[in-house]
Amino acid sequence: MYDIKALYEAASVEDAIRLLQEHPEAQIIAGGSDVLVQIREGKRAGAELVSIYGIDVMRGVTYDGEDAIRIGSLTSFSHIAASPIIREKIPVLGEAVSLVGGPQIRNIGTIGGNTCNGVTSADSASTLFAWDAIAELTGPEGIRRVPIAEFYIKAGKVDLRPAELQTAIIIPKKAYEGYHGNYIKYAMREAMDIATLGCSVNVLLAEDKQTIRDVRIAYGVAGPIPMRAPSAEAAAKGRPAARETVDAFARAVLEDIHPRDSWRAAKAFREHIAVEMARRALTKSIELAGGEIRE
Numbered sequence: 001m002y003d004i005k006a007l008y009e010a011a012s013v014e015d016a017i018r019l020l021q022e023h024p025e026a027q028i029i030a031g032g033s034d035v036l037v038q039i040r041e042g043k044r045a046g047a048e049l050v051s052i053y054g055i056d057v058m059r060g061v062t063y064d065g066e067d068a069i070r071i072g073s074l075t076s077f078s079h080i081a082a083s084p085i086i087r088e089k090i091p092v093l094g095e096a097v098s099l100v101g102g103p104q105i106r107n108i109g110t111i112g113g114n115t116c117n118g119v120t121s122a123d124s125a126s127t128l129f130a131w132d133a134i135a136e137l138t139g140p141e142g143i144r145r146v147p148i149a150e151f152y153i154k155a156g157k158v159d160l161r162p163a164e165l166q167t168a169i170i171i172p173k174k175a176y177e178g179y180h181g182n183y184i185k186y187a188m189r190e191a192m193d194i195a196t197l198g199c200s201v202n203v204l205l206a207e208d209k210q211t212i213r214d215v216r217i218a219y220g221v222a223g224p225i226p227m228r229a230p231s232a233e234a235a236a237k238g239r240p241a242a243r244e245t246v247d248a249f250a251r252a253v254l255e256d257i258h259p260r261d262s263w264r265a266a267k268a269f270r271e272h273i274a275v276e277m278a279r280r281a282l283t284k285s286i287e288l289a290g291g292e293i294r295e
């Protein structure tokens with residue numbers, strides 16, 4: 001049973017803000033793949049909803065004036081994976097969101113919903129952390145742009161003010177130009193399962209392809225919210241693209257992450273696979289960047 005008190009359908013971003021101001025208890029619904037499950041489970045009985053699903057300007061992948069990649073928050077996972085811009089510039093994001101649920105969920109689920117639910121296992125989130133994404137938030141006071149790492153406050157809570165909605169995810173040019181990345185999802189089965197651990201790495205090699213000029217790594221489910229692993233990044237930045245560097249990078253991950261025991265996996269198991277995932281994702285990223293790991 002869906003116990004819904006009222007559904008208000010927004011025709012534009014301004015209309016959504018007005019509806020949220022008029023109905024302060026109402027919750028935003030986009031694709032509904034999280035919200036409707038919660039309502040059916042009785043967690044939000046009698047909910048008022050503001051649907052933003054019809055706001056077409058919030059859908060699509062484009063470049064802005066500064067060549068940043070702009071992903072409208074209503075863009076579905078299928079749409080992201082098929083976008084020529086994503087395929088050319090950040091194919092790893094398309095690959096990551098292609099691992100979400102199954103085809104129906106990828107058609108209805110949106111990147112805005114995936115990040116605004118504040119869940120650590122969100123398959124888009126670690127890649128967005130690793131690519132220095134920015135959340136664009138629009139509300140009664142206008143537009144704010146917040147780095148994705150600051151957008152997440154704690155498990156299930158993101159930096160959304162009253163009557164504010166996330167209108168886009170932005171990846172600045174300096175965060176993607178020349179970078180190549182890889183996402184690994186470890187789950188208990190191949191489809192329709194959330195991540196036991198997710199790891200996203202990207203790398204920028206020097207022109208000779210022998211030195212790691214920059215590297216970024218982020219995890220999902222390695223803590224209550226998605227996170228970067230700065231010790232690992234420091235262990236590899238400016239170092240040769242060699243086996244020794246990759247091993248040091250992978251070991252350093254343990255200084256940053258703090259996964260927990262859950263019914264899916266023990267903390268010790270998550271730590272074990274986190275190191276291996278870092279090793280494999282960096283190795284793959286270096287290969288994708290045209291480098292070769294020296295033994």
Ligand SMILES: Cc1cc2nc3c(=O)[nH]c(=O)nc-3n(C[C@H](O)[C@H](O)[C@H](O)COP(=O)(O)OP(=O)(O)OC[C@H]3O[C@@H](n4cnc5c(N)ncnc54)[C@H](O)[C@@H]3O)c2cc1C
Pocket residue numbers: 027028029030031032033034035036037052073074099100101102105108109110111112113114115116117121122123124160164165166167192193194195
């Ligand atoms: C069977 C099944 C399998 C799944 N598998 C996966 C998986 O493998 N990986 C994974 O990451 N997720 C998975 N999910 C979770 C879900 O599909 C994703 O989190 C999806 O991205 C949610 O998007 P949505 O548009 O449906 O969000 P909704 O359910 O509409 O909203 C989710 C939350 O975000 C808020 N919200 C949505 N959009 C905005 C916005 N633009 N601004 C402000 N707040 C907003 C809503 O108020 C709500 O709190 C699965 C879900 C189901 C039902």
